[in-house]
Amino acid sequence: MKWGWLAAVALxxxxxxxxxxxxxxxxxxxxxxxxxxxxxKTFTQxxxxxxxxxxxxxxxxDDQPTPASRVTVYVVxxxxxxxxxxxxxxxxxxxxxxxxxxxxxxxxxxxxSGTDDGFTPLVIxxxxxxxHFMFSNMGSAPFPGxxxxxxxxxxxxxxxxxxxxxxxxxxPQFRAWGMLDDNTMPASxxxxxxxxxxxxxxxxxxxxxxxxxxxxxxxxxxxxxLLSSYLAAIKKGASLPEAAKVFGPPxxxxxELNGYATRPSLTGFVLSADKLSIGEVTVHPLSAAxxxxxxxxxxxxxxxxxxxxxVIAALARQLAAPYPNDPAVQxxxxxxxxxxxxxxxxxxxxxxxxxxxxxxxxxxxxAGMARMGALHKADSADAKQWAEAxxxxxxxxxxxxxxxxxxxxxxxxxxLAKQAPSTNARAGLLYAQVLAPFDLNLSLQAxxxxxxxxxxxxxxxxxxxxxxxxxxxxxxxxxxxALDALNGAxxxxxxxxxLGAEGDPAKATTDKS
Numbered sequence: 464m465k466w467g468w469l470a471a472v473a474l475x476x477x478x479x480x481x482x483x484x485x486x487x488x489x490x491x492x493x494x495x496x497x498x499x500x501x502x503x504k505t506f507t508q509x510x511x512x513x514x515x516x517x518x519x520x521x522x523x524x525d526d527q528p529t530p531a532s533r534v535t536v537y538v539v540x541x542x543x544x545x546x547x548x549x550x551x552x553x554x555x556x557x558x559x560x561x562x563x564x565x566x567x568x569x570x571x572x573x574x575x576s577g578t579d580d581g582f583t584p585l586v587i588x589x590x591x592x593x594x595h596f597m598f599s600n601m602g603s604a605p606f607p608g609x610x611x612x613x614x615x616x617x618x619x620x621x622x623x624x625x626x627x628x629x630x631x632x633x634x635p636q637f638r639a640w641g642m643l644d645d646n647t648m649p650a651s652x653x654x655x656x657x658x659x660x661x662x663x664x665x666x667x668x669x670x671x672x673x674x675x676x677x678x679x680x681x682x683x684x685x686x687x688x689l690l691s692s693y694l695a696a697i698k699k700g701a702s703l704p705e706a707a708k709v710f711g712p713p714x715x716x717x718x719e720l721n722g723y724a725t726r727p728s729l730t731g732f733v734l735s736a737d738k739l740s741i742g743e744v745t746v747h748p749l750s751a752a753x754x755x756x757x758x759x760x761x762x763x764x765x766x767x768x769x770x771x772x773x774v775i776a777a778l779a780r781q782l783a784a785p786y787p788n789d790p791a792v793q794x795x796x797x798x799x800x801x802x803x804x805x806x807x808x809x810x811x812x813x814x815x816x817x818x819x820x821x822x823x824x825x826x827x828x829x830a831g832m833a834r835m836g837a838l839h840k841a842d843s844a845d846a847k848q849w850a851e852a853x854x855x856x857x858x859x860x861x862x863x864x865x866x867x868x869x870x871x872x873x874x875x876x877x878x879l880a881k882q883a884p885s886t887n888a889r890a891g892l893l894y895a896q897v898l899a900p901f902d903l904n905l906s907l908q909a910x911x912x913x914x915x916x917x918x919x920x921x922x923x924x925x926x927x928x929x930x931x932x933x934x935x936x937x938x939x940x941x942x943x944x945a946l947d948a949l950n951g952a953x954x955x956x957x958x959x960x961x962l963g964a965e966g967d968p969a970k971a972t973t974d975k976s
Contacts, residue, residue: 484749484757490514490742491528495757496538498573500746503538509623510536511741513589514596516629517618519738520681523600531866532898534560534567534595536588537761541574545584548765558584560591561766562901564867567595568764581620582637590619594934598901604698605927608658612670612933613677627736632678634731641668642724648672650720651713655703658933672720679723752789756782760795767802776803783812790820797829801836809833824859828869831855831876839879849880860891867895871905889916896925903929903938907962910945914959919949922958 487494487507491514494507518525539545546553548570558571569591571584593615597606606614620633641647648656648668653676658669680690689709696706710716749757759779767775779799786792797812810833816826834852843849853876859869870891877884884892889912896902896909906925913922926949929935929942941962948957 484754485746486749487744487746489744490525490533492534492536494536494538495749496573497540498538500748504744504746506538507744507746508741510588510592511744512623512627512629512739513592513618513621515739515741516621516623516631516734517593517596518600519734520631520732521601529863529865529898531566531863531868532599534569534592535764536569536571537764538571538573539761540572542572542584545570545572548761557582558587558591560588560595562595562598562899562903564871564895564899564902564905566868567901570761570765581635586619586635586637589621590615593618595901598928602698603900603924603928604694605924605931606694607654607697607703607931608656608933609653609669609673609676610694611931612658613673616670616674617677617681622731627739629734629739630731631734632681632731634678635674638671638674641671642675643721644668644672645717645721649713650676650707650710650716654707654710654713657939659936659939675720675724676716679720750789750791752786753791755786756792756795758782759799763795763798763802772799772802772804775799776805787815788819790816790823790826793819794823794825794829797826797833801829801833804836806833806837806840809836822862824863824866824869827855827859827862828872831859831869831872835872835876835879844881846880846882849876849882852876865898867898867902867905870895870898871908874908900928903932903935907938907942910942911959911962914949914955914962917955919955919958922955923949926958 484495484497485500485503487496487503489507489511492507492510494503494510496503496506498506515525517523539548542557545556545558549556549559558569560569561567569588571588594611596618597611597614616635616638617632620635622630622633624630647665648671653669653672656669658666661669680686693706693709696709697703707713748754756779759775759782762771762775763779776799779796783792783796793812793816797809797816800806800809800812810830813826813830813833816823817830820826831852831854834855835849838845838848838852853873856869856873856876859866860873863869874884874888874892874895877888892905892912893909896905899905906929910922910925910929913919913925923946926942926946930939930946932939935942945958945961948961949955951957953960
């Protein structure tokens with residue numbers, strides 16, 4: 464074990480020696496930072512007003528969010544810390560977001576070098592939260608790539624002012640380059656392109672033109688109606704080229720967009736403070752134990768692999784040693800030990816956490832995961848022991864019925880046990896997908912269950928959502944193949960084969976990466 468690695472991990476997420484970790488809690492966010500309470504409260508209020516501004520702009524109400532549906536934001540020291548947390552290909556990353564059923568998280572730096580064109584870590588966070596907002600609040604319809612990215616780019620530069628007002632739809636200076644490039648990205652291409660398949664320069668133009676088209680449609684009520692008609696056509700099953708006909712001839716649309724882009728000013732929409740009232744934001748300092756374990760917690764939450772898991776587990780043991788009875792510390796230790804494959808140690812730590820906090824859903828979940836991991840490692844076929852393991856997830860579900868994580872894990876227990884999932888397990892997975900529509904892997908699994916239940920229309924809707932997602936990567940490609948199979952001669956059977964292991968209704972994931 465190279466203990467220098469542990470020091471590096473600890474240093475990259477900690478602040479100054481005098482800093483005290485704080486937690487801010489609001490309706491839609493939990494934010495951790497080693498900044499001052501006042502600065503953290505202001506930052507969290509801005510995030511809440513951003514959420515409210517998107518709701519006001521689109522007439523979306525605010526159902527009471529559950530604790531599990533909130534986004535957790537970790538504010539780390541600087542961009543170098545972000546690069547290290549992100550891992551490979553992270554040298555140009557200034558902040559990132561990870562949607563997951565176990566709890567969506569974001570990582571941003573407290574200090575940033577910034578850029579002259581306004582492309583700041585906060586803008587990146589708002590861009591990613593706009594994705595989260597779209598998939599959580601705007602229905603289960605598939606959104607083409609330009610809509611997904613255009614929506615995020617439209618909202619990301621929002622200026623939340625000190626008086627509580629906001630200007631939304633501000634022209635992003637960092638997208639000025641490429642905005643008029645209708646040669647690289649004409650409307651005929653923009654409206655049907657998957658940005659994942661574009662090379663770097665063309666992808667930049669795609670983002671710029673997507674913002675331009677979204678802004679063009681949003682500023683005028685008649686054009687907003689065109690956007691609504693376009694999305695409604697896609698929801699009813701129209702192909703992207705067919706739906707795009709609502710905008711008229713592509714060449715004419717290009718000319719209109721270029722004319723719009725060259726107007727003297729693109730000012731955005733001003734929302735007064737009285738329209739952006741938000742709930743209470745509370746801030747409190749973390750205890751000495753909670754602050755001490757934070758470096759390991761951030762690293763574990765980010766996600767580990769076979770190389771880093773033992774390092775983080777060793778760090779967690781070192782930091783947890785002085786706090787054997789603290790539930791937050793023991794919860795992190797349980798997670799780190801599980802990630803490192805020491806299931807007995809993980810279960811012991813989860814038990815200590817539960818002894819101090821019997822209502823800890825996290826501890827219940829990791830007790831079940833540790834037991835499940837041990838049984839799987841032993842290749843156990845003991846139905847009684849597997850039932851005991853999934854019982855932990857049932858207890859967690861009873862404590863927090865609106866949390867998708869225990870439901871997904873309950874389902875996955877049957878796959879690991881090499882058993883067919885029960886009716887309740889299948890129903891639980893489908894409900895978990897409703898609770899966490901932003902988790903694409905969960906959507907694929909739910910599509911697999913629906914195909915197994917011979918509900919091709921319902922499965923198709925989920926597959927389309929995943930296939931169209933511009934951040935879906937391999938999952939989007941798998942969904943596309945399953946869609947092609949479902950719509951072909953093979954139908955449901957062929958689609959199930961195309962989904963393979965990821966779509967197998969006897970499989971769910973606990974991966975955090």
